[in-house]
Amino acid sequence: MHRDQSGRAASVDPFSAVADAVYRIDRRWRFTYVNAAAARLLDRRAEDLVGQEAFACFPEIAGTVIEDEYRAVLGDGRARDFEYYHAPLGRWYEIRAFADPGGLTAFLRDVDVQRHTAQQRAAALAQLGAVLEALPPATVVLDGAGRIEMVNRAWTANGEELQREGDRPARAGERYLDAMARYVDREHHECIAAGLRELAGAEVTTAATFSLDYSQQIGPTESWFRLQAARVDASDRIIVTHTDITERVRDQQALAWQASHDDLTGLPNRARMLELIGEALVGSRGRAALLFLDIDGFKTVNDSLGHEVGDELLRQVGGRLTEQVRPGDAVGRLGADQFLVLARDCEAAEAAALAFRLQNSFSRPFLAEGISVPLSASIGVAAAGPGADRAHQLLSDADAAAFAAKGAGRDRVHVFSPGLRDAARWRLEVANRLRDGAVDEFVVHYQPLVRVDTGEIEGVEALLRWQHPERGLLTPDAFLSVAEETGQLIPITRWLLGETTRQAAEWADQGLPLRMSVNISARHFSAETLVRDVRVALHDSGLAPENLVLELTETSVAEDPTRAEDQLAILQNSGVIVAIDDFGTGWSSLAQLLALPIGTLKIDRSLLSAAARLAAGGTGPVLAAIVSLARTLGIRSVAEGVETAEHLQMVREAGCDLAQGYLLARPMPASDVLRWATRIRDAGGDSCALALQAQGR
Numbered sequence: 001m002h003r004d005q006s007g008r009a010a011s012v013d014p015f016s017a018v019a020d021a022v023y024r025i026d027r028r029w030r031f032t033y034v035n036a037a038a039a040r041l042l043d044r045r046a047e048d049l050v051g052q053e054a055f056a057c058f059p060e061i062a063g064t065v066i067e068d069e070y071r072a073v074l075g076d077g078r079a080r081d082f083e084y085y086h087a088p089l090g091r092w093y094e095i096r097a098f099a100d101p102g103g104l105t106a107f108l109r110d111v112d113v114q115r116h117t118a119q120q121r122a123a124a125l126a127q128l129g130a131v132l133e134a135l136p137p138a139t140v141v142l143d144g145a146g147r148i149e150m151v152n153r154a155w156t157a158n159g160e161e162l163q164r165e166g167d168r169p170a171r172a173g174e175r176y177l178d179a180m181a182r183y184v185d186r187e188h189h190e191c192i193a194a195g196l197r198e199l200a201g202a203e204v205t206t207a208a209t210f211s212l213d214y215s216q217q218i219g220p221t222e223s224w225f226r227l228q229a230a231r232v233d234a235s236d237r238i239i240v241t242h243t244d245i246t247e248r249v250r251d252q253q254a255l256a257w258q259a260s261h262d263d264l265t266g267l268p269n270r271a272r273m274l275e276l277i278g279e280a281l282v283g284s285r286g287r288a289a290l291l292f293l294d295i296d297g298f299k300t301v302n303d304s305l306g307h308e309v310g311d312e313l314l315r316q317v318g319g320r321l322t323e324q325v326r327p328g329d330a331v332g333r334l335g336a337d338q339f340l341v342l343a344r345d346c347e348a349a350e351a352a353a354l355a356f357r358l359q360n361s362f363s364r365p366f367l368a369e370g371i372s373v374p375l376s377a378s379i380g381v382a383a384a385g386p387g388a389d390r391a392h393q394l395l396s397d398a399d400a401a402a403f404a405a406k407g408a409g410r411d412r413v414h415v416f417s418p419g420l421r422d423a424a425r426w427r428l429e430v431a432n433r434l435r436d437g438a439v440d441e442f443v444v445h446y447q448p449l450v451r452v453d454t455g456e457i458e459g460v461e462a463l464l465r466w467q468h469p470e471r472g473l474l475t476p477d478a479f480l481s482v483a484e485e486t487g488q489l490i491p492i493t494r495w496l497l498g499e500t501t502r503q504a505a506e507w508a509d510q511g512l513p514l515r516m517s518v519n520i521s522a523r524h525f526s527a528e529t530l531v532r533d534v535r536v537a538l539h540d541s542g543l544a545p546e547n548l549v550l551e552l553t554e555t556s557v558a559e560d561p562t563r564a565e566d567q568l569a570i571l572q573n574s575g576v577i578v579a580i581d582d583f584g585t586g587w588s589s590l591a592q593l594l595a596l597p598i599g600t601l602k603i604d605r606s607l608l609s610a611a612a613r614l615a616a617g618g619t620g621p622v623l624a625a626i627v628s629l630a631r632t633l634g635i636r637s638v639a640e641g642v643e644t645a646e647h648l649q650m651v652r653e654a655g656c657d658l659a660q661g662y663l664l665a666r667p668m669p670a671s672d673v674l675r676w677a678t679r680i681r682d683a684g685g686d687s688c689a690l691a692l693q694a695q696g697r
Helices: 036-042 065-076 112-133 153-164 176-180 186-201 246-257 270-283 298-305 307-324 348-361 391-407 418-435 480-485 489-509 522-527 530-541 554-559 561-573 590-595 605-616 622-632 645-654 670-682 687-694
Strands: 021-026 031-034 080-086 091-100 103-110 138-142 148-151 209-218 221-231 238-244 288-295 330-335 338-344 366-368 371-373 377-383 413-415 442-451 457-468 472-474 515-519 548-553 577-583 600-603 636-639
Touching (some): 186 221, 288 307, 298 371, 307 338, 338 391, 442 687, 489 515, 530 548, 548 561, 600 622, 605 622, 622 636
Parallel strands (some): 377 413, 548 577
Antiparallel strands (some): 288 377
């Protein structure tokens, strides 16, 4: 109470300074008090409401939760908290009602923004939770305070294993760093803490990531994990994956311990063989020979039967060679499908006889996984000349002889002659021609990409070829490695971008708009000219950016992820689409996928074959899980290597967006693409149906 100028007592409004809207009603539902905030919220003057019945002023509240809750408060005198959606204004309000001697007092607060924010957060969490459950690695989501907010099944399963070993698993609500302190040593824990602090303090617009390999003792064994963390979009959440890399680390440790031997076959490796060759040249006064064996067409065996069968065959080849050589000779594996035989105290004629004996040993097929596999070998023979003491030179001569044997038709024996050194020089000349204008001899073939649901052609992948004047049409395998070694890969790719965008624009003018996919190497990221080269190609051709797809492999991104992310983000913002090629042949994580501006995921044919084998064995829809994960991240999927009707059916059932492979169309020159597309269009436009029809399906 205070007194006015006349000396009379004046009442003080207890709610005048309250930010919330406050009003009172008596037991006859008449307003007895309305503060200024309530008047503004109700869009009425306080003096117009006081004394009036609530239902008369606001008939729309009749029969609503307001009436029910207010009657309950007036009936039992207990306070009520509830939310109310006011339809005329389209907003949500939080109401707290308290009984008072005259009726009740109500506090109102506009919570529309908070409610919608909470709904959006719940939806985002639900979506993120679905993605987490699809991930094989143990994964957690941390809130802004560093507490575990969500975990996936793999994390829970790991926790159950820890519990069986007597350790306490980490659960949602626990501080992540407190949990990790139980699992890792102090040095690794400090690194993890520092990395998470850096992520938490990074600008929300940056695609920052953090990774660390750490060891963890689980029972009597030591396991290794790769931790990868990344910010989730523009929120303060951090997603952390823990991929088990124990087998990889143990392999590396075994290789370090057995640095002089091949892990697959147990034979001496290249470094050890060079040591043995050097010792033989010194100890036998130059009387030594080297046989270089290259298994013919072994890549086809690997692609058709799988690497497991291929590895078993390589082990058997090593064993058979060891059985055939003379006592005191040495058998080594140079790498891949290449072997070496060092014949000590041996001249050229004896070495050639040994080579033919080894060749004849391949006449008996090899048996692996119940499959009889015929193999042959191209063998180069090089005998050391008088006074020879250079192991590398002898290896180079044997390599040149094997190259000549393979070039002569495979399954041949070729003895080194000085003229073969000229052949090696010719390979150097090829490198020089790449540098000095061979781009005029390049051509591009195009393989269509079609929609799985309709069979319509959506785009093409550009495949570089070299129309060599002496060697004929060369595939990239024959020259791109040389181009990379000599620094010509980027100029070639620059030419390819210009040629393919011009061709795509020309097709668009002819009524055939196609997306053009072009392969990009990791070298382009390092040179930091990719953005400029793409912009120049698009500008000169007039092709719309959204009709260009840049394809890059997982491993090319992993070589320099920071530069790749920066340059790809710029290109994506301009409209260019980014695709991950050969997915399933490298190693990636969710953190990496979230950080990259990926629009398309190209599933490698090896993964398609593996998925087919798993599906046949009842192991589950592996391909569908990959496609579902991509779709959850807003990424389109392309199935490569669709070569059979069964492959097409599988990618359809998995929900792939696009398909590419010999079943649908082989690579073709630019002049054939328009004719092919016209033929498909005239036949109804469904290339999938036509391909199946051609196979009698």
